[in-house]
Amino acid sequence: MLPTPIRIKFTKTGALQFISHLDLNRTMKTVMIRAKIPIHYSEGFNPHPKMVFALPLSIGAESVCELLDIKIDLEMTSYEIISRLNGALPPEMRVLEAYIPETKFTDIKFAEYDITADAPVDCTPLDAESVFVMKRTKTGEKECDIKPMINRYEPIPGGIRGPIPGGIRCVLSATSTDYLNPEYIASVLGFTDYSIMRRRVLISDGVTEFR
Numbered sequence: 001m002l003p004t005p006i007r008i009k010f011t012k013t014g015a016l017q018f019i020s021h022l023d024l025n026r027t028m029k030t031v032m033i034r035a036k037i038p039i040h041y042s043e044g045f046n047p048h049p050k051m052v053f054a055l056p057l058s059i060g061a062e063s064v065c066e067l068l069d070i071k072i073d074l075e076m077t078s079y080e081i082i083s084r085l086n087g088a089l090p091p092e093m094r095v096l097e098a099y100i101p102e103t104k105f106t107d108i109k110f111a112e113y114d115i116t117a118d119a120p121v122d123c124t125p126l127d128a129e130s131v132f133v134m135k136r137t138k139t140g141e142k143e144c145d146i147k148p149m150i151n152r153y154e155p156i157p158g159g160i161r162g163p164i165p166g167g168i169r170c171v172l173s174a175t176s177t178d179y180l181n182p183e184y185i186a187s188v189l190g191f192t193d194y195s196i197m198r199r200r201v202l203i204s205d206g207v208t209e210f211r
Helices: 014-018 021-034 078-088 182-188
Strands: 004-012 051-053 061-072 095-099 110-117 132-137 140-145 150-156 167-173 194-202
Touching (some): 021 051, 021 078, 078 095, 110 150, 167 194, 182 194
Antiparallel strands (some): 004 061, 051 061, 110 167, 150 167
């Protein structure tokens, strides 16, 4: 019997926003064992669980749409997978869905974020034809025009912090070659105290949610 591919959608909120991608990887491996998920292991001298995450999340950002692909060696229902994992996970990490995927992570083109600030938001700086920032690259920092990586944006009345402070909802490029960290948007808008929540990952039309 060939291993069955399973895609897991889960949240990462609260205190868990401060753990690194590496720590998340380790946590999920431990959780799979505790939850008795029959995860498929690689072959060879150093077998390890076959796990692939969709989009690494920056430390300090929350998400309600994290995606993880695994393979399992025994048949399980979606309900069984979700129930077992949630029984082994902390409250800030909840599994929302578990299903057999029909797409690849390379089909992800955009991600939608809510950036909630400590004051009303003026989106005027993003209306310019070009929006330059000092972007971090593998070779250092360089000035970069991020405008082509911004699909759309709109002010929101307060996002996750309630009706008083302001915020912005934005759809940003999320491909492997053109990934725009929402922190750059916060920087351009002059935010000093803000929260980031990734709400959805999207396909090429920038509207349809990736599954």
